[in-house]
Amino acid sequence: xxxxxxxxxxxxxxxxxxxxxxxxxxxxxxxxxxxxxxxxxxxxxxxxxxxxxxxxxxxxxxxxxxxxxxxxxxxxxxxxxxxxxxxxxxxxxxxxxxxxxxxxxxxxxxxxxxxxxxxxxxxxxxxxxxxxxxxxxxxxxxxxxxxxxxxxxxxxxxxxxxxxxxxxxxxxxxxxxxxxxxxxxxxxxxxxxxxxxxxxxxxxx
Amino acid sequence: xxxxxxxxxxxxxxxxxxxxxxxxxxxxxxxxxxxxxxxxxxxxxxxxxxxxxxxxxxxxxxxxxxxxxxxxxxxxxxxxxxxxxxxxxxxxxxxxxxxxxxxxxxxxxxxxxxxxxxxxxxxxxxxxxxxxxxxxxxxxxxxxxxxxxxxxxxxxxxxxxxxxxxxxxxxxxxxxxxxxxxxxxxxxxxxxxxxxxxxxxxxxxxxxxxxxxxxxxxxxxxxxxxxxxxxxxxxxxxxxxxxxxxxxxxxxxxxxxxxxxxxxxxxxxxxxxxxxxxxxxxxxxxxxxxxxxxxxxxxxxxxxxxxxxxxxxxxxxxxxxxx
Numbered sequence: 001x002x003x004x005x006x007x008x009x010x011x012x013x014x015x016x017x018x019x020x021x022x023x024x025x026x027x028x029x030x031x032x033x034x035x036x037x038x039x040x041x042x043x044x045x046x047x048x049x050x051x052x053x054x055x056x057x058x059x060x061x062x063x064x065x066x067x068x069x070x071x072x073x074x075x076x077x078x079x080x081x082x083x084x085x086x087x088x089x090x091x092x093x094x095x096x097x098x099x100x101x102x103x104x105x106x107x108x109x110x111x112x113x114x115x116x117x118x119x120x121x122x123x124x125x126x127x128x129x130x131x132x133x134x135x136x137x138x139x140x141x142x143x144x145x146x147x148x149x150x151x152x153x154x155x156x157x158x159x160x161x162x163x164x165x166x167x168x169x170x171x172x173x174x175x176x177x178x179x180x181x182x183x184x185x186x187x188x189x190x191x192x193x194x195x196x197x198x199x200x201x202x203x204x205x
Numbered sequence: 206x207x208x209x210x211x212x213x214x215x216x217x218x219x220x221x222x223x224x225x226x227x228x229x230x231x232x233x234x235x236x237x238x239x240x241x242x243x244x245x246x247x248x249x250x251x252x253x254x255x256x257x258x259x260x261x262x263x264x265x266x267x268x269x270x271x272x273x274x275x276x277x278x279x280x281x282x283x284x285x286x287x288x289x290x291x292x293x294x295x296x297x298x299x300x301x302x303x304x305x306x307x308x309x310x311x312x313x314x315x316x317x318x319x320x321x322x323x324x325x326x327x328x329x330x331x332x333x334x335x336x337x338x339x340x341x342x343x344x345x346x347x348x349x350x351x352x353x354x355x356x357x358x359x360x361x362x363x364x365x366x367x368x369x370x371x372x373x374x375x376x377x378x379x380x381x382x383x384x385x386x387x388x389x390x391x392x393x394x395x396x397x398x399x400x401x402x403x404x405x406x407x408x409x410x411x412x413x414x415x416x417x418x419x420x421x422x423x424x425x426x427x428x429x430x431x432x433x434x435x436x437x438x439x440x441x442x443x444x445x446x447x448x449x450x451x452x453x454x455x456x457x458x459x460x461x462x463x464x465x466x467x468x469x470x471x472x473x474x475x476x477x478x479x480x481x482x483x484x485x486x487x488x489x490x491x492x493x494x495x496x497x498x499x500x501x502x503x504x505x506x507x508x509x510x511x512x513x514x515x516x517x518x519x520x521x522x523x524x525x526x527x528x
Contacts, residue, residue, distance in 0.1 A: 002405045002408035002412060007342075008409075010343060011342055019335055022332060022335055033381055033384065033385070034381075036249060036250060037249055037251045039361055039362070039396055040329045040331040041329055057392075057395065061391060152481075152511050153481075154508070154509050155483070155509065155510055156507040163483050163508070163528055167483060167510075175480065
C-alpha cells in the first residue's frame with residue numbers, strides 16, 4: 001500500500017545509490033557559469049581550469065551533457081585499490097574500512113564517466129575482486145558458530161549496501177532463533193507479550 | 206531565512222554578463238518589476254559574499270542555527286536518559302574505554318571517510334532529510350515526526366518553485382540562467398522524492414499500527430496532527446468495515462477487536478521492538494547487555510545488528526545512526 005512490499009525490508013540498492021549521489025565530488029567544468037544556489041548549498045563558480053566541489057548527482061548530470069570532467073575520488077585508482085584488495089585478503093578477521101558508499105559511487109562513475117577514470121576495466125575487475133573477497137568473508141563469518149547468539153552481530157566496516165543485502169536474511173534468521181529459544185523469564189511481557197516474530201513477519205498479510 | 210531578504214541588500218548589478226543589458230532594457234518596462242526579477246536572479250546566482258564559502262554558505266549557516274535548537278533538545282533528553290544509565294557527554298563513558306576508542310576513531314579515520322564523521326548538527330537540511338528518511342525506513346517503530354525540518358524544506362521548495370516559474374516565463378532570462386533553473390529543478394525533484402518517501406514510510410507504519418497508536422496516548426507526540434487524525438479515522442473505518450461485514454453476525458463474545466489470546470497474544474498489532482536494527486555508532490554509546498547476560502560494546506565508528514529495544518535511546522539521541 002503506502003510502502004510497496006519490495007521496499008519494506010530495507011533500502012534498495014537504487015535508494016542507496018540515490019543517497020550516494022548526495023555526497024560531494026570534485027569536477028573540472030568545461031564551461032563557465034557563476035555560482036548557483038541550490039537547497040543543499042551554493043556551488044561554483046564554474047571556471048574551466050579550476051576544480052570545484054559539487055554533489056555527485058550534479059556532477060553526473062553535467063557529465064551526461066559533456067559539460068564537465070569528473071575528478072575521481074582518491075581511492076578510485078588502480079594503486080589504491082590494489083593495496084586495499086591486498087589488505088582485505090590479508091586481514092582474515094575483520095573488514096577493511098572503506099568509503100561508506102564505495103560500491104555505489106564507483107558503479108555510477110564507471111557507468112557514466114569511464115573516460116575520466118584511468119584504466120576503467122582494471123578498476124572494474126579490482127572492485128569486483130574486492131567485493132567478492134568481502135562477500136566470501138561474510139559467508140564464512142556467518143557459518144562460524146555462535147555468531148548469531150543473543151541476536152546480536154557486530155558488522156563493523158561493512159558498507160550499507162552489503163548490509164542491506166544481508167539484512168532480510170539476518171532479521172528473519174534472528175527472529176526464528178528467538179522463537180526457538182525457550183521462553184525465559186517473562187520479561188517479554190512488559191514489552192508487548194507476543195511470541196517473537198509472529199507479528200512482524202506474518203502480521204502483514 | 207528567506208531567499209529574498211537574504212539578497213535584498215546585495216547590489217542587483219553583480220554577477221554575469223547579460224545582467225547589465227537586461228536590466229537597462231527592462232527599465233522601460235518598470236523599475237519595480239525589474240528589481241524584483243533581479244532579486245530573483247540573484248538568488249539563483251548568488252554573489253560571492255564573505256559568509257559564503259563555496260559549497261556551503263546558505264545551507265551551512267542554516268544548519269548551525271538549527272543545531273542550537275536541536276542541541277538543547279538533545280541535552281535535555283541526555284539529562285533524562287543519561288542520568289539513569291550513567292554515561293556522560295561525548296566519550297567519557299563510565300566503563301573507561303572511551304580513550305581507546307577515540308584513538309581508534311582518529312587513527313582509522315583516514316582521508317577516505319572524513320565526511321562520515323560529520324556531526325548531524327552541521328549538515329544541511331537535505332542531508333539531514335536523508336538521514337531521517339533512512340532512520341524511518343530502518344526501524345519498525347514510528348519515529349518522531351521531523352516537523353521543523355519538513356516545514357523548512359517545504360518553505361524553501363515553495364520559494365524555489367516561485368522563482369523558477371517567474372524566471373521561466375520572463376523573456377529576458379539568459380541561457381545560463383535557464384541552465385541554472387534546470388539544475389534547481391533537478392534538485393527540487395530529488396528533495397521532493399525524499400520527502401515523499403519519508404511520508405509514505407510513516408503512512409505505512411501508521412496504517413499498520415493504527416489501532417495501537419489510537420490506544421496509546423503516550424506515543425501521540427511522535428505524530429503530526431494530520432497523521433494522528435488519519436490514524437484515528439483509519440482505525441474507525443477499519444472497525445466499522447469489519448463490524449458490518451463479519452462481526453455483527455458473530456456471537457457477542459467474538460466481536461471484540463482488542464482481545465488477547467490465552468498466551469497473551471493481542472489482536473492489536475504493535476511494533477515488534479525485538480526486530481534487529483542496523484546501527485552505526487557516531488559516538489561512543491557505552492555497553493549494552495544482551496539477553497544471555499553477555500555484554501557488547503558500542504564503540505564509536507562500529508556497526509552492529511542488534512535488537513531495536515536495546516538501542517532505541519541512542520537512535521533517538523542521534524548518537525547511533527540507522528543504516
